[in-house]
């Protein structure tokens with residue numbers, strides 16, 4: 027038997043990749059003084075992915091084999107004296123061979139079928155929000171899979187549950203939240219299956235925090251300065267709610283054990299989570315069911331979430347856009363109306379990188395509105411849905427955690443970041459919670475979304491056991507508490523391998539502009555180049571087709587509206603764009619090689635952008651706004667949508683710009699469709 031080559035018996039006891047305190051963390055970082063010099067950046071990028079051609083196959087293969095062997099040594103060394111359970115000659119038995127043959131057969135079929143997969147890795151893929159996978163994450167995930175840790179709690183994930191909590195702190199730092207667990211108001215974040223589940227967690231937490239003060243009030247809570255009536259209790263700002271919760275916990279901890287139990291039961295009985303919505307609101311007739319205000323471009327996970335929460339989609343109040351961004355004046359007006367009508371608000375959602383246009387909502391205005399309205403007795407949480415755009419925050423962050431100024435950043439781009447974009451990212455730290463998807467702009471395998479809240483103390487309200495009373499649990503500390511992750515999150519069993527992938531990636535590429543930032547920088551540069559190429563395309567094709575980028579991109583998604591020259595009819599335009607899109611789609615019944623490029627579509631709708639804006643856009647394309655109507659789906663304008671996420675879109679030194687190739691191809695498609 028081969029003895030462990032890299033595994034040292036007993037070494038796993040001492041093996042502690044964390045938790046490093048923030049200072050040590052900074053010291054452990056590789057020197058990166060050279061960044062961002064374009065050549066170093068480009069050469070670093072060379073090592074990041076398997077690559078469009080599989081250029082780094084040797085590296086990945088080496089890593090996979092090395093760590094698979096290491097895993098096997100570990101197995102052998104758990105109890106090296108145990109005789110092998112599978113006999114040495116097992117492989118010679120016909121039953122074994124039959125099994126192996128069946129397995130091979132089915133794996134072969136699967137592998138063959140998977141050749142019809144969407145080629146996310148290719149720079150020719152500019153469709154949905156997916157691209158190649160980062161090698162450190164992919165390798166970490168593959169390395170961890172055979173250990174199969176379950177991040178429900180430390181008993182079944184002694185290593186990876188800590189990694190998940192660390193990921194929360196890494197993301198907190200990127201967002202500008204307190205990330206030192208020694209601080210009582212430190213942020214907390216965890217992974218979820220995706221942005222949908224993370225957004226739902228945000229709703230759950232906002233409701234728990236909103237309703238808890240009412241429970242305290244109803245239970246006739248002791249002298250902890252609880253609000254005097256249910257309406258006021260229901261309208262505390264999140265920070266006030268957390269302060270009240272903390273006072274309550276301290277008071278409770280000072281009581282004798284019997285008293286403590288009695289009070290805990292008494293308050294627990296009044297909580298919305300105990301009573302359910304119906305009984306809770308029946309008990310408090312002065313309270314109205316709270317609303318969620320979100321921009322009309324919000325992802326449909328918000329509609330799912332509010333239904334799941336039991337509030338009903340009626341309570342999801344969609345706000346209009348201006349230039350594809352949340353209209354902050356409309357937000358102020360809506361909040362004003364809520365204050366006047368005593369209509370409680372659960373949360374205001376701002377989107378950082380809309381799914382359809384990549385636009386950035388004014389997070390700064392949402393945070394300012396929360397402060398202004400709290401003073402007027404209308405408290406609510408601000409949640410930022412940064413499922414798509416979250417990792418762009420790395421561009422705004424220095425290695426020491428400070429924010430970069432817009433002036434510092436502008437030298438690196440043509441126009442990015444616009445003042446409103448910089449203001450939105452600068453305000454992120456003021457949000458109450460944020461959703462970020464590592465499986466989108468984090469370039470990691472699916473099954474990795476993240477929820478981060480600014481002040482972890484609110485999380486106590488989500489625990490399944492009534493241990494929102496610390497019962498001395500304070501002493502256990504931040505990390506120890508969250509080793510029971512399953513108590514706080516929606517899921518029970520969850521993949522520790524995902525946490526390992528995200529953690530290792532963030533260690534290799536720290537979440538600032540000199541580290542991970544090199545990836546989003548490529549995407550923003552690609553989007554700027556794409557935007558310019560689109561304008562050249564529009565000029566070149568002027569006699570044939572009217573082409574326009576309807577909104578200058580805030581980040582890395584660029585849309586293109588196209589109308590055949592001379593056409594005035596919206597239905598005709600849509601039919602034309604549909605025909606183009608069909609040639610840019612990955613069709614399940616067609617080999618992927620039959621497509622030159624892959625794109626997607628979205629729509630411009632009057633209810634989203636307003637009738638006036640819709641009319642302006644239509645006229646700019648040469649369309650007659652009077653032809654908008656219900657017939658043939660002409661109530662909206664179909665446009666092409668491009669996600670510029672692939673890091674090899676720009677000329678990497680081989681003389682090929684996939685962006686130029688795309689527009690040449692689009693010109694061919696336009697001619698083909700126009701026949």
Ligand SMILES: *Cc1c(COP(=O)(O)O)cnc(C)c1O
Nearest residue numbers: 220221222325327381411413414
């Ligand atoms: C993708 C996305 C979501 C949903 O995330 P999933 O990971 O697909 O569940 C939510 N909000 C926004 C803005 C998104 O882009």
